[in-house]
Amino acid sequence: MARLQLKSYRFRAEREWDWRKLERLLERMEKGSPADLSDDDLLEVPVLYRAALSSLSVARATSLDKSLIDYLESLCARAYFFVYGARSTLWERLSGFFAHAWPQAVKSLWRETLISAAIFLLGVLAAFMLVRHEADWFYAVLPQAMSDGRDPSASTEALRATLAGAKDQPLSVFATFLFTHNAQIALLAFALGFAFCVPTVLLIAYNGMMLGAFMALFVGRGLGIEAGGWLMIHGVTELMAVILSGAAGLRIGWTLVMPGDRPRLDALAEAGRTAGTVMGGVVVMLMIAGLLEGFGRQLIESTAIRYSIAFASAVIWLAYFYLPRGGRSGGR
Amino acid sequence: MADSASAVERQLVTPEGVGLRIRLGQASQRAGAFLIDISIMAGALIALTLMALGAAWVTKMQAGEFILTVWLLGAFLLRNTYFISFELGARAATPGKRVVGLRVAARDGGRLTANAIFARNAMRELELYLPISFMFAGGGEGGVDSWVYLLGVVWSGVFVLFPLFNRDRLRVGDFVAGTWVVQAPKQKLLVDLADDGAERLARFVFTDAQLNAYGIKELHVLEQVLRVKDRKTMTAVAGRIRNKIGWTPQAEEHDLDFLSAYYAGLRGRLEGQLLFGRRRRDKLDVG
Numbered sequence: 001m002a003r004l005q006l007k008s009y010r011f012r013a014e015r016e017w018d019w020r021k022l023e024r025l026l027e028r029m030e031k032g033s034p035a036d037l038s039d040d041d042l043l044e045v046p047v048l049y050r051a052a053l054s055s056l057s058v059a060r061a062t063s064l065d066k067s068l069i070d071y072l073e074s075l076c077a078r079a080y081f082f083v084y085g086a087r088s089t090l091w092e093r094l095s096g097f098f099a100h101a102w103p104q105a106v107k108s109l110w111r112e113t114l115i116s117a118a119i120f121l122l123g124v125l126a127a128f129m130l131v132r133h134e135a136d137w138f139y140a141v142l143p144q145a146m147s148d149g150r151d152p153s154a155s156t157e158a159l160r161a162t163l164a165g166a167k168d169q170p171l172s173v174f175a176t177f178l179f180t181h182n183a184q185i186a187l188l189a190f191a192l193g194f195a196f197c198v199p200t201v202l203l204i205a206y207n208g209m210m211l212g213a214f215m216a217l218f219v220g221r222g223l224g225i226e227a228g229g230w231l232m233i234h235g236v237t238e239l240m241a242v243i244l245s246g247a248a249g250l251r252i253g254w255t256l257v258m259p260g261d262r263p264r265l266d267a268l269a270e271a272g273r274t275a276g277t278v279m280g281g282v283v284v285m286l287m288i289a290g291l292l293e294g295f296g297r298q299l300i301e302s303t304a305i306r307y308s309i310a311f312a313s314a315v316i317w318l319a320y321f322y323l324p325r326g327g328r329s330g331g332r
Numbered sequence: 333m334a335d336s337a338s339a340v341e342r343q344l345v346t347p348e349g350v351g352l353r354i355r356l357g358q359a360s361q362r363a364g365a366f367l368i369d370i371s372i373m374a375g376a377l378i379a380l381t382l383m384a385l386g387a388a389w390v391t392k393m394q395a396g397e398f399i400l401t402v403w404l405l406g407a408f409l410l411r412n413t414y415f416i417s418f419e420l421g422a423r424a425a426t427p428g429k430r431v432v433g434l435r436v437a438a439r440d441g442g443r444l445t446a447n448a449i450f451a452r453n454a455m456r457e458l459e460l461y462l463p464i465s466f467m468f469a470g471g472g473e474g475g476v477d478s479w480v481y482l483l484g485v486v487w488s489g490v491f492v493l494f495p496l497f498n499r500d501r502l503r504v505g506d507f508v509a510g511t512w513v514v515q516a517p518k519q520k521l522l523v524d525l526a527d528d529g530a531e532r533l534a535r536f537v538f539t540d541a542q543l544n545a546y547g548i549k550e551l552h553v554l555e556q557v558l559r560v561k562d563r564k565t566m567t568a569v570a571g572r573i574r575n576k577i578g579w580t581p582q583a584e585e586h587d588l589d590f591l592s593a594y595y596a597g598l599r600g601r602l603e604g605q606l607l608f609g610r611r612r613r614d615k616l617d618v619g
Contacts, residue, residue, distance in 0.1 A: 006526050006530070006596075006599060006600050006603055007603060007607070008524075008526070008599075008603055009524055009526050009527060009530075012524055016521070019521065020521070023521075029422055030422055030423050050348060053346065053348055053350045056350060057350060061606070062603065062606055062607065063603065064548055064551055064552075064599050064602050064603050064606070065524055065525070065526065065555070065599070066552045066555055066556075067521075067522045067555065067559070068521070068524065070519055071519050071520070071521045071522070073352060073353055073517070073519075074517035074518060074519040075517075075519075076346075076350070076352055077344075077352045077354055077517040078516075078517050078518070080344075080346050080352065081424065081435065081437060081444075081516075082422065084346075084347070084438075084441075084442065084443045084444070093420075093446055097446070101447070180404050180405070180407070180408040183408065183412070184408075184457070184461075187412075187454055187457040188457050188458075188461075188462065190454055190457070191454060191455050191456075191457035191458035191459075191462070192458060194455065194458055194491075194504055194507075194508065195458075195487075252508060265507065265510075266440075266510075268507055268508060268510075269439065269440075269448075269507070269508070269509065269510025270510070271508075272448070272451040272452075272507070272508030272509050272510065273445065273447040273448055273451060273509065273510065274447075275451065275508075276447045276448065276450040276451025276452075276454060276508070276509065277447045277450070277451075279450065279451070279454050280447070280450045283412070
């Protein structure tokens, strides 16, 4: 009998136990969360994984048992996905994101952010001048449904009334709608960057034009300061978010056009990760803006307080993004 | 067959420097997974709406606004977090992908980061929701509007069909995030056929010439035959082998016993050669 035992059979018999153990661990991990496992188990996985990889290399060279090689290959791939997969806890990930990853990504997009902001301001100015010059332009920029009675045909008194808070209105629906709508616009501005920047630029410019037309209407009636407060209490946060999502879209589109000295796919993947990080945070910004808009603006009627909130939020965001910070950098 | 298999197979080099063969998810699987996911999302949304209705009815609240709020927020959360939260898990797959056996992986063999998952799913805005909005926007009544509408549909359609037009079946989100969708490996460790073959080999004695008749390719075919254990196939294969090596059947010789013994003998021989650096590909490889 001993004569007939194959080397590959002995090879398998000696290591099979380890493979099975790795398989069991992986099964448990894929079912539940890594937290279910003891520390010993978690420490053992990478060791077993490397042992399985070396088994695979040996098996490829010495064994002709196809099922064994296929099995090892699939086991190694599974373990590889786990060992190199995303698996920090949600909490670690969130704190890492807000402490480092997000501000860093935003900072690295400063060039695109400036361009995006310039396009936005251009839109504001253009629409402002147009509407100041000829009020009918207002309808070209803002569709009737969106302006909600705030158009040149309304009386000054009616316009003033729209700027007041509205304590009796259902706030939650309003806030939810604003947030979801704005978030979707921002995500769209980002995704559209893939089409070589052009739609992103248009979308940002259009957003700027809406603001410009709106302001022109109110400035024309001598309500400029009140309208500014009404808009800026949440607008600072919201417009920054829109500009940032435009910047993220620009980065992607620009990388697609000019990948530099790397292969286009690699360059795009890297740009996508940075831009994706920025977008993750932008959604949070929009949530805050939605809260400020839906609740803060409706409940706070004093223009001075509205302006101070707007100013404070601008300072906080800028400091958060661009002030140099200590601690580890590029943690992930 | 071999062509279509290699079309979806890719080499992924782990950081340890070992190449692993992985199979890309096929377009049909991707579509199936997506349909399952969409159905789950739709079902969840309906359930949510019903629950909100129920709650409003029980508490006799102003139903309309409450339901609208719940619905807006629910739809938003589903739309933007469903894919991301599932793909962040240990299995890197949404329920739909799990059902059809797919998962997301980083294309460069490195770690799959949360940013990549976010980026690949934020792009769904372009690939999925934009075409849907176009579909519901309607075509207008002829003239320029209709042309703009048509262009929009074509333009957004390009992104939907992206995965069909590149080698690695990447959708736009995969491009941007540096990820791809692969088949989740899952294979059981089967018994070693040489194990029970070795017992039987004691009763069969093959000469060197008889064991030299075949190479590795034939060995693997034989392994397949022995695992499937289809009686007709085994009889046919055993007949062919007996013919080729000039084996006279003993009395009461079962095909399975013969094949099993020959498998063990052949594998022993070929693996022996392997140790001396000779890998005999198939029966024609006699160099």
